[in-house]
Amino acid sequence: MSAKVQWIDGLKFVATSGSGHSVVLDGDGAKDAPSPMEMVLMAAASCSSVDVVSILQKAKQSVRTVEVLVDGQRADATPAVFTDIHLKFVVYGRDIAPSHVERAVKLSADKYCSVSIMLSKSVNVTHSFEIVNEAG
Structure with missing residues (x-):
């Protein structure tokens, strides 16, 4: 690469x-x-999104879309590295099982997302999710 x-x-x-x-x-x-540091946040969210969407599709969940709201806190001193990053997955669709979303987010965080896992070696990376069930 x-x-x-x-x-x-x-x-x-x-x-x-x-x-x-x-x-x-x-x-x-x-x-x-975007700034280089914003790109780091976007890379972590993008990498994790790929995993979560793929895992939910394989689990045959009726997902319409997934958003990741990512927030990074930086050190006050130079270098202003990230100290904390939180990724909140918002999953939109019908009859989505929370257990499937929880599993997908955990697998991404612990096994698949190279960006997030790499960052977690020096940054406190946390994850959460919300499901927005849509009528249909």
Whole structure:
């Protein structure tokens, strides 16, 4: 796996993954694009989302969509690393079993999500979930 980051101007950069996909990052207060630290949060939420959706689909749950609300607390001193990250999964669908969602979130946190597991070596990473049952 590889990537390249190239300076655009100011404190803006374009990051290109080895697979050829690009994203702009802004190190100047996230005025024009996500900051690198915001990208870390988004990476953790995205990685975990892939796992949770996949596991729920395999469990034949009627999931319409999944959102992850991720919140990161940073140290007050430099470097302002994350000290705590919380991922809250909000699962929308019909007749979704809480036991399946709990299992999916736990498997992602403990076994599958490389980003979250890597971060948990130095950051307090916690998880919760909510189910929004939709009529239908």
